[in-house]
Amino acid sequence: MARFAGASRSAGWSAQPHTDSSADVARRLELMDEAGVDLQLLSHGIMAPYLRSEQEALEAARACNDGYADLAARYPDRFAALVSLPLPHVDAALRELERGMGELGMPGVAMNCSVFERSTAEREFEPLYAEMDRRGAILFFHPIGSGICSPFITQYGLTGAAGTSMEDATIVLHLIVKQIPTRYPRIRIVISHLGGLIPMLLQRLDHQLTPAHPDLPEPPSITARRLYYDTVGHGSHAALLCAWKAFGADRLVPGSDWPVLLAHESYRQTIHWVEDAGLPADDVQRILQRTGPGLLPSVVH
Numbered sequence: 001m002a003r004f005a006g007a008s009r010s011a012g013w014s015a016q017p018h019t020d021s022s023a024d025v026a027r028r029l030e031l032m033d034e035a036g037v038d039l040q041l042l043s044h045g046i047m048a049p050y051l052r053s054e055q056e057a058l059e060a061a062r063a064c065n066d067g068y069a070d071l072a073a074r075y076p077d078r079f080a081a082l083v084s085l086p087l088p089h090v091d092a093a094l095r096e097l098e099r100g101m102g103e104l105g106m107p108g109v110a111m112n113c114s115v116f117e118r119s120t121a122e123r124e125f126e127p128l129y130a131e132m133d134r135r136g137a138i139l140f141f142h143p144i145g146s147g148i149c150s151p152f153i154t155q156y157g158l159t160g161a162a163g164t165s166m167e168d169a170t171i172v173l174h175l176i177v178k179q180i181p182t183r184y185p186r187i188r189i190v191i192s193h194l195g196g197l198i199p200m201l202l203q204r205l206d207h208q209l210t211p212a213h214p215d216l217p218e219p220p221s222i223t224a225r226r227l228y229y230d231t232v233g234h235g236s237h238a239a240l241l242c243a244w245k246a247f248g249a250d251r252l253v254p255g256s257d258w259p260v261l262l263a264h265e266s267y268r269q270t271i272h273w274v275e276d277a278g279l280p281a282d283d284v285q286r287i288l289q290r291t292g293p294g295l296l297p298s299v300v301h
Contacts, residue, residue, distance in 0.1 A: 001047065004056045009047075016259035020071050029078060035268040039299065040258070041292075042068050042081040043110035046145050050087045050115045057086035061096050069104040080299045082110040082140055088118065090127055097128065101135055107299055108138025108188070113171040117149050121174035133184035138295055140190045143167035168196030172224060176209070181226045182217050188295055190228040190253060194239050198224055199246035228295065230255025231287065235265065237277040249283035253291045 001007035009018070017024035017031070032040065049060030061084045068081035083100030085093040100106045109132055111120050118124075120141075132139055147153035147163035148170055154163070168191055175181055181189060191198075205220035216223075225247055232255040233239040243252060254271055261270045275284050 001049065001060055004051055004053070004060060007047065010260075012263050013259050016262045018259040020067060025071070025075075029075075031267040032078065034266075035271045037254075037267075037271060039077065039296075040079055040256075041107075041140075041296065041299075042071070042079060043140050043142065044084045045110075045142050045257070046112070048087070048110075048112045048115075048144060049084050050112070050144075052116070054086065054089040054092050057089055058092050058096065060084075061086040061093075065096065065100050065104060065106070069100075069106070072105075080296065081106055082108050082138065084110055085128070087111070087115045087120070088124070090124060093128055094131060097131055101137065107296055108132070108140065110140045110142065112144035113141055113167040114144055114146050114149070117146070119171065119174045121171060121178045121180055123178075129180055129184045129187065133186045136186045136188075138188045138190065140192075141168070141171050142192045165193055165196035168193050169198050169201070170196075172196075172198045172227065173205075173209075175227075176205075176216070176220045176223045177213055179217060179223075181223050185226075188228065189226075190230060190295070192230055192255065192257075193232045194243040194252075195224075195227075195229040195247070198229075199239075199242040202246055225251060227251065228253050228291070231274055232257045232261070232270075233273075234261070235269070235273050240274060240277045241279075244277075244279055244283065249279070249286045250291060252287045253295060254288055 017027035044064055049057055049064055051057040051060060064084040072079045072081050083097055083106045085096055087093055097109060101108070114120060143164040144167070145159055145164065146167060147159040148166045153159055153166065172191055172195055175189070202221035202224060205224070209220050210216060228251050229243055229247060230253050231240065256267065256270050271288070274287055
């Protein structure tokens, strides 16, 4: 991606174990052990292999997938990975999805909330959803850093601070409007960052989205509760409590945004902060011990 698009890793990551070097992997495993994390599920996060050239996008996606597959093969009890797709090239993405979930044994797919100002819930990506549904795949959505394509966000320097949460919320809304979760019910969809704004909007969506989209098969709040949401909340108990009240513990899965939060807190804090938010003990255990393995039965034993 540096060669094709001039991309670079965040300067803030340089002191963190974020590569697949022997030293970084060893330190990562130490931090996982300290946090009681048995297995990390890897994805490309914000650094997606999306390029306008199909050949370049495919080369970048294959490099990502081969690197992750190699790490997971070396440490099969500690790492698994999601397939990176060479979007927006759907036919190439379908072939890479088949290779990743077939030959490389990955349990699902990672996608960003948009690609070149097109929502990844749009109709042109439907063949990908059909194939993921056929395979019963996990699908993890992460922001791409677009600031929801709005100068109100990007020109005010809010892309990271607020835009990412708006991307999370927007992809959920697009999925609901496009009826992706109800039409492709075998896909286990996971949204980053507690769903962004969605937990506080469920009743409002039922009141005001349904009249605008009368063909929806069910209230938007019900569709939103079909999804899963990771626990990356930058330590905000208010955000966690809102998501817990909105979705229930069964829909919250541990997340870390590795290595972003390591600049602000220990990895153990990133995982275990949910223990200090005042949730019932059984729900804390369900979030930390049960929902993740429930999504990964073929990987977690």
